[in-house]
Amino acid sequence: MKSPTVPKKEFESSGQQSGMQVLLVDDDFFFREYISLLLEEAGHKVLKAASAEEGLHILKTHPCSIILTDWMMPAFSGLDFCMQVRRWEQGYHYIILLTGKETSAEVVEGLSAGADDFIKKSASPSEMMARVKCGARIIQQHRKLEEQKERIAQLAERDPLTNVYNRHFLYTRLPGEIKRSKRYHIELSVIMTDIDYFKRINDGHGHLIGDRALKFFARTLSENLRQNVDWVCRYGGEEFVIVLPNTELEKGVRTAEKLRSILEHSVMTTENGELNFTASFGVAALSSLKDVYEMESLLQLADERLYESKNKGRNCVSF
Incomplete structure (x- = not known):
């Protein structure tokens, strides 16, 4: 043809x-x-x-x-x-x-x-x-x-200010991480952290600088974790949660201490000069729970450890 x-x-x-x-x-x-x-x-x-x-x-x-x-x-x-x-x-x-x-x-x-x-x-x-x-x-x-x-999916699961995951994503994904850890008998750790004296930053420098501090904080956390393994979400205000899959408590504490030290020695540049701030950390692992391996119990324990760090004077890690 x-x-x-x-x-x-x-x-x-x-x-x-x-x-x-x-x-x-x-x-x-x-x-x-x-x-x-x-x-x-x-x-x-x-x-x-x-x-x-x-x-x-x-x-x-x-x-x-x-x-x-x-x-x-x-x-x-x-x-x-x-x-x-x-x-x-x-x-x-x-x-x-x-x-x-x-x-x-x-x-x-x-x-x-x-x-x-x-x-x-x-x-x-x-x-x-x-x-x-x-x-x-x-x-x-x-x-x-x-x-x-x-x-749209990204907007639904990301915090618009810091671009880390939001609380809704935490409540959606963390139960699955816990279920997976229980099924395969591997450890899981969670870090609860927030900026020390954040109100002073807002009051002394203004809310725009406060927002920049939150973004700086979130970026510092995200960039110093295992990529595509660990993940960060904004829990509320200046409080953030870090989920560390396949991580025992001791390693979770080392990770929190590393993040604390990096932040302590980091400087954020603003129009009015340099700004330095610290953060407190609380670490909990599934093995720390006595009987009920539930998301609420794990987050509550991490929050209690964070409260201990604040009572100790802030800028420290409790577990």
């Missing part, structure tokens, strides 16, 4: 779309090359497969936003391919079936299998690219929605 000539003017009139990575699956070599040329002219990067099996193999290592697949292929049809792709949890793909079928029953069958659109193999280049452009537009909108969902 000779590859059809691409009518240049007709193709250009369809307009350009920002490039996507497109998977093209068709067992007809000449038709595959023809469609590939159209897609590349439109600015898309094209990955080509001669069979549905090869297409699935490509998708495993090369995520593609748009998929064009022939319906009629030997052994493994385009419908089978659509259904297989939809079973995967690899993000959203816009799937277009290339076909000569056009009855209502066939359209329903294709859409039910997971296709988003149809293109007749006899369609003009401008129609083909218009449908691909439509798919690219839908993919872009889908990405925007996913980004918005991610931002």
